[in-house]
Amino acid sequence: MSDLTLFKMALRDLVRAKRLIIAAILVAIPALITILWRMASPEEFDSYDTYNTLSAVLVYGFLLILLSVIFGTGVISQEIEQKTIVYMLTRPVPRWRIALVKFAAAFVGIVLTVWLATILLAFAAFGVGGHEESAALRFSDVRDTSQLMQRLREPQDELSKHLQSRLQDNTLRWIAPDAWQKRREEEAKSERKLDAATTSATSPSPPLPSPPRAGRRDRIGRRVRGSRPSDDRVERLAISGINDTLRNDQGFFRAERFNGVELTPETKSLINKRPSGRELTRLNRLLIEQAWPDLIVHRAQPTFNLGKDLAILPFGALAYGAVFLFMATLLHRPLMYGLVFAFGWEAWVPNLPDKFQMVSIMTYLRTLAPHPRPSAESVDIIQFLSGSNQQTISTTVATTVLVSVIVVALGMALLLFTNREYVPREDSE
């Protein structure tokens, strides 16, 4: 009876007007971003990628942790600060039980909020305006990256040559420096020709170094100064470059370019349609898939598992909540330390090399609720934050670790709460 009253009171405390507004904004953010993305680039929008990226970065990586910090530490720290904790601590209810009931209310608050955010996100990604799938290449669609890079570096067939020729300077430079050099020389030559033509037309005086040329050289000069990006980055640039071609190149299909390639009926009918937009991307993707079946995988059904996310989120809430409750029972300013842990530790550690990842809760949550890598052209920071999937940790290990974290953190928290004094030192009586 008293547990229920306390639970209700704690829950009601969570939905106070001010907090509700902030919570509503937080809940809506992933969905709003999705809608904006869809509006900003309707051609490239991919429901699956958007959902997976935003779920990993915003729901798991931000909302879940943030709410866990606030609600998890708030279970007791707010009452300690306000000193109202004395009312709780002088009741004939065991202290561990008070903490547990209040923790349960916080847990429900966290879970309902992240669930709502996830459902809204899913609805925005798949529901509003239908679900869209981009046929662009993902990083994971390439079976053998080094082989692909090799083909772009030293094109042997027509397709490779075409792809290389369409790469932008900045990409080509890192993949095939020779080809890039050649392109620059040719460009310079043609520009000189052009310059000569324009100067001779206006005046007979000898050509002076024209401002545009100086500017261009400058621009190139600045580029040259940059250091070579990592292999991984170059590979992503390459895939991004190929995707540009797939999306925009209406002349991608040429009979001689795909000579000897066995095209499926679907591809052939698309060729006849001379499509544009999304269908063009799909056609070009099918063409490259069928031309290089050894290199490019057939676009598989992308993963989207709302049920799994909804199931794993409470698990995460429990783990984070327990850790933050523990902090609140132990430390003086738990919210501050909690935020440092949440957005310092938990944000960076999962991206550290193998062994280091093991000391972060997020690593295990990602194992349980994987969100496949977004396609190559996604913004880098998101790429980085969402990190790579950990294939090295098994689900069993992840589950065991998380359960242990929950049990130990919660147990320690309840034990501490039972035995420590929570009366602020009396400044003056």
Place this chain on the structure above:
Amino acid sequence: MTTSALPPVTTARIAAQPMIALEHTSRWYGQVIGINDVSCWIGAGITALLGPNGAGKSTMLKLITGQLKPTTGHVSVLGLEPFANTNVFRRLGYCPEIENSYDDMSGRDFVTLLGSMAGIPANRLRTRVSEVIEQVGMTANSDRKIGGYSKGMRQRVKVAQAIIHDPDVLILDEPFNGLDPLGRREMSAVLHHMADLGKCVVVSSHILYEVEQMTHNILLMNRGRLLAQGDVFHIRSLIDQHPHRIAITTTDSRGLARRMLDLPYVLSVRFDPLRPGTLEIETHSPELFYTQFPEIVLDHGFVVSSFESPDNNLESVFRYLVGAG
């Protein structure tokens, strides 16, 4: 006067079965002393814990209500160690000094929550909540949010939550703070009612006259030490070895002065220059003086128009004890 000059505390008027006992209890906050080597026994009835701000009253009450653990010594309430002890809390009510409360709750919800946590069965809770709210005079305002309460209203709901489970031991930290005279009277009535039922009621205060009107049983604290415990008269008798002043106004002040100086226990007689006809007598044995004085007056036919002892007032006892007067 130094505190060590006091004779050992006696417990003559304290019930045989103390409900609260402290044995050489000390509590430090780091380097700061909260209370220092306090020993006392508190039984049924109203006991006032008296002392200036910073005397250690709140610390002592927090030790009794199981929020703090003593650094050294022992605290027992109803024979049990109180820290986080639900068996103690079942029979203990506590009205803390803090003004903060659950501002978003109504007074009634606040009392209901704490009442249910105090173990009052659901079927009786509603009636019981209304009862105590009535008792503290908050029926009219009980459904408003605490955030909008005056200091006095907060004080009342705080008391309501403390008495809702009809505790045997009731501890109130500065319960008169913020109350108007009417509120004080009502509060006093509530506490007397509890005391009449044989409960142990401990009230802390730094204002003497609040306490004076309510109980004669006091614990006197200053700078973390317990200076004295007992009846206000008893405490006075503790200081009887020190001069005790009595002012007498009479028509024949010279004649009376002469008589007084004959008494062996009168130390000095002084005429008050500001009040003609008033003499101030210093005695180290007020009890004896009070017994014999009426006889002397009657025998010699003195007309006494006023008779008062500034030392009989708790405030001066207190000031005297703490060396301020």
